Amino acid sequence: MQVVTHKLSNWLILFCLIRASWMTAQVAPSSSASTVIKAGGLLDPRTGNVLSPAAVMIEGNKIKQVGSPSQINSPAGVTVIDLGGATLLPGLIDGHTHLFLDIIVPNEKEQDRHANGLFAPGMLLAIVESPSKRVLMAAQLAREDLESGITTVRNLGHSGIDGDTELRDAINAGRVPGPRILASGRKLIALGMYVQNLNPALADAIVQQEFLLIAGVDRAREAVRQNELQNVDVIKVSADENLTVPELASVIEEAHRQHLKVAVHAVDKASIQTAIEAGGDSIEHGNDVTDEQLKQMRDKGIFFDLTPTFYGGGYLKIAEPIIVISPPTRAERARSAELGRQKYDALVQRVLKSGVKYATGSDMCWFYPGKTRGQASTLTFVHLGEAGMPALDVIRAVTINGAEMLGWEDRIGAVEPGKFADLVAVSGDPLADITELERVRFVMKGGAVVRNDFASHPH
Numbered sequence: 001m002q003v004v005t006h007k008l009s010n011w012l013i014l015f016c017l018i019r020a021s022w023m024t025a026q027v028a029p030s031s032s033a034s035t036v037i038k039a040g041g042l043l044d045p046r047t048g049n050v051l052s053p054a055a056v057m058i059e060g061n062k063i064k065q066v067g068s069p070s071q072i073n074s075p076a077g078v079t080v081i082d083l084g085g086a087t088l089l090p091g092l093i094d095g096h097t098h099l100f101l102d103i104i105v106p107n108e109k110e111q112d113r114h115a116n117g118l119f120a121p122g123m124l125l126a127i128v129e130s131p132s133k134r135v136l137m138a139a140q141l142a143r144e145d146l147e148s149g150i151t152t153v154r155n156l157g158h159s160g161i162d163g164d165t166e167l168r169d170a171i172n173a174g175r176v177p178g179p180r181i182l183a184s185g186r187k188l189i190a191l192g193m194y195v196q197n198l199n200p201a202l203a204d205a206i207v208q209q210e211f212l213l214i215a216g217v218d219r220a221r222e223a224v225r226q227n228e229l230q231n232v233d234v235i236k237v238s239a240d241e242n243l244t245v246p247e248l249a250s251v252i253e254e255a256h257r258q259h260l261k262v263a264v265h266a267v268d269k270a271s272i273q274t275a276i277e278a279g280g281d282s283i284e285h286g287n288d289v290t291d292e293q294l295k296q297m298r299d300k301g302i303f304f305d306l307t308p309t310f311y312g313g314g315y316l317k318i319a320e321p322i323i324v325i326s327p328p329t330r331a332e333r334a335r336s337a338e339l340g341r342q343k344y345d346a347l348v349q350r351v352l353k354s355g356v357k358y359a360t361g362s363d364m365c366w367f368y369p370g371k372t373r374g375q376a377s378t379l380t381f382v383h384l385g386e387a388g389m390p391a392l393d394v395i396r397a398v399t400i401n402g403a404e405m406l407g408w409e410d411r412i413g414a415v416e417p418g419k420f421a422d423l424v425a426v427s428g429d430p431l432a433d434i435t436e437l438e439r440v441r442f443v444m445k446g447g448a449v450v451r452n453d454f455a456s457h458p459h
C-alpha cells in the first residue's frame with residue numbers, strides 16, 4: 001500500500017514538473033524565440049559597407065546570424081519582420097545625457113538674476129521637488145529616447161541620489177520601457193560649482209541630493225565609494241580650476257580599482273589639462289581643447305565626447321517658442337551662434353585630424369518645444385554632420401565608438417553575432433542624408449520590437 005502511494009506521488013510530481021515546464025514555456029517564450037529581420041540594406045559602421053539585401057537572425061535577446069537573406073537558415077516557426085527597402089543600423093548610443101532634467105528656459109530677466117542663470121533655476125527646482133515626480137518624468141524621457149532609436153544612454157549626473165540607478169534597474173526588470181542605461185549616480189564636484197547663493201540653512205541638504213563634494217584626496221576617494229554603494233556603472237566628475245590633479249587622480253584611481261570608467265566634464269583649457277594629466281577615460285564637451293591637448297588625449301587613449309547641443313542657434317530654437325526675447329538679445333544670440341558655429345566646425349575638423357578617439361552625447365537636459373526628448377537628442381547627432389563631420393563618422397560616433405567609450409564594445413554598437421539585438425532602421429540612405437537619424441522608423445531593443453512604422457505602411 002505504501003509502495004503504491006509512493007509510486008502514485010512520483011507520477012504526480014512528474015506530472016506537475018511537466019506541467020510547470022510547459023507553463024514556463026508559455027509565460028516566457030522570448031528566451032528561445034527566433035526572429036528574422038529582412039531589409040533592403042544593413043550598414044556596418046565599422047567598414048562603411050552596406051550589405052544589400054540583408055537579413056539578421058535574432059535568438060532571444062542576442063543576434064545569432066547576419067547575412068544575405070539566402071544565407072540565413074530560418075528554423076520553422078520563426079517570426080519574420082520584413083522592413084522592405086529600409087536600411088538597418090545598430091541601435092543608437094547617446095554618450096552623455098540627463099534623463100532627470102527637463103529644464104524650461106527661464107525668461108531673460110530671471111536668467112540675469114542668477115549665477116549660471118540659464119541652467120541653475122531649473123536644476124534647483126528639479127532637486128527640491130518630489131523625487132517621485134522627477135523619476136516619473138525621467139521614465140517618460142527614457143521611453144521617448146528609446147522610441148527615437150536611442151537604445152543605450154550614459155546618464156551623467158543630475159538624477160538625485162539613486163534616480164538613474166533605480167530607473168536602469170526598473171527598465172532592466174521590464175517595469176518601464178527605456179534604453180539601456182549606464183548610470184553615474186551623483187556627480188562629483190568641487191565646492192562652489194553649479195550651485196551658489198543658496199539659503200545657508202538648507203544648502204548642505206540641497207547639494208547632497210545631487211552632488212558629492214570633493215575636498216582633498218581622501219574625500220575624493222570616499223565620494224567614489226558613496227556612488228559604488230548605489231551600484232553605479234560609471235563615475236562623472238566635473239573638473240574646473242577648483243579641482244586639483246591629485247584630487248581627480250584619486251577619483252580615477254579608486255574608480256578604476258572598481259572597474260568603473262570616469263567621464264570628466266571639462267570645457268576650458270585648464271580643466272582639460274587637469275583631466276588629461278589625471279588620466280580620465282573621456283573628456284565631456286572639451287570645447288576649448290588645443291591641438292597639443294588633442295595629441296596628448298590621442299596618445300593616452302582618452303575619448304573626446306563631443307556635445308554639439310546648441311550648435312547653429314539651438315538656444316533660440318529652444319527659447320523662442322516659450323519666452324519673450326528682446327530684439328537686442330536676439331541679435332546678440334544670433335551673432336554668438338554664428339561665432340559658435342564657426343568655432344565648432346573647426347573643432348570637429350581638428351578632432352578628426354588629430355586621430356583622437358571620439359564619440360558624442362546630446363547633453364540634453366532641456367524642455368525642447370515641439371520635440372520629444374528622443375527627437376531633441378537625435379537632432380544633436382545631426383548637428384555633428386552640419387558641423388562638417390562625414391555621415392559615416394557621425395554614425396560611428398553613435399554606434400561603435402560610443403560602445404567603446406562606454407566600455408561595452410562586446411555587447412552593443414554593432415550588428416554582429418553575440419551582440420544584443422539592438423537595431424534601428426530608416427527609410428532612406430543615412431550615408432547620403434544624416435538627418436535620417438532624426439527619422440528612425442523601426443526600433444528593436446534586446447530582440448523586442450519597440451516601434452515598427454513599416455508594419456502599418458506598405459512600402
Ligand SMILES: [Zn+2]
Nearest residue numbers: 096098156363
Ligand atoms: Zn551634461
